Amino acid sequence: MKNIVLIGMPACGKSTIGYWLSKKIDYPLFDADKYLEEKENKIISDIFSNEGEEHFRELETKYLVELSEKEGIIISTGGGAVKKKENIDILKRNGIVVFLNREIADIYKENHENRPLLKDINNIQKLYDERIDLYRKYADIIIKNNDNMDVIVDRIIMALKGKL
Numbered sequence: 001m002k003n004i005v006l007i008g009m010p011a012c013g014k015s016t017i018g019y020w021l022s023k024k025i026d027y028p029l030f031d032a033d034k035y036l037e038e039k040e041n042k043i044i045s046d047i048f049s050n051e052g053e054e055h056f057r058e059l060e061t062k063y064l065v066e067l068s069e070k071e072g073i074i075i076s077t078g079g080g081a082v083k084k085k086e087n088i089d090i091l092k093r094n095g096i097v098v099f100l101n102r103e104i105a106d107i108y109k110e111n112h113e114n115r116p117l118l119k120d121i122n123n124i125q126k127l128y129d130e131r132i133d134l135y136r137k138y139a140d141i142i143i144k145n146n147d148n149m150d151v152i153v154d155r156i157i158m159a160l161k162g163k164l
């Protein structure tokens with residue numbers, strides 16, 4: 001059984017929609033950021049401020065490798081997982097990559113307290129410009145997140161039919 005891998009911008013809904021999808025199709029959810037925090041016993045914003053982004057990226061890859069060894073799970077990645085091609089190669093070995101595409105205007109409105117890269121809210125546009133081509137390129141499926149979550153979860157399930 002293949003994994004379902006959610007990618008997309010910070011606050012596009014990967015963690016939350018991953019959770020509701022897992023309830024509906026009975027696949028276990030592994031949120032890559034939460035998994036990393038539990039394994040390291042540290043929160044991401046502390047890792048960024050004490051050890052730096054580069055160290056966070058190394059840990060991110062290490063735990064994406066671990067998660068990709070599992071089967072039949074949902075992996076909600078962190079928004080920066082696409083920064084390293086290596087991450088995507090690993091995730092694609094046994095996973096269908098779903099890009100959750102949410103309008104920047106909706107992303108802006110969310111609470112970004114726990115997102116160190118969004119301390120400066122203007123960084124959202126910069127991250128979007130850097131990453132949008134990568135999200136599109138690596139996606140097996142692109143789902144617009146522009147409706148309520150129930151609708152989005154059903155859209156994902158429909159799009160995955162026959163692919164898992």
Ligand SMILES: Nc1ncnc2c1ncn2[C@@H]1O[C@H](COP(=O)(O)OP(=O)(O)O)[C@@H](O)[C@H]1O
Binds near residue numbers: 010149
């Ligand atoms: N379709 C949607 N409708 C309402 N709220 C949404 C929708 N998609 C995402 N959100 C909200 O956006 C916020 C960020 O979502 P989250 O799942 O943490 O994003 P990510 O894991 O991609 O960073 C959460 O509060 C979530 O409830």
Ligand SMILES: O=C(O)C1=C[C@@H](OP(=O)(O)O)[C@@H](O)[C@H](O)C1
Binds near residue numbers: 011015
């Ligand atoms: O976009 C990014 O580079 C990041 C997104 C975060 O996850 P979310 O996409 O769930 O916010 C988290 O992995 C870390 O703060 C870095």
Ligand SMILES: [Mg+2]
Binds near residue numbers: 015016076077
């Ligand atoms: Mg998340």
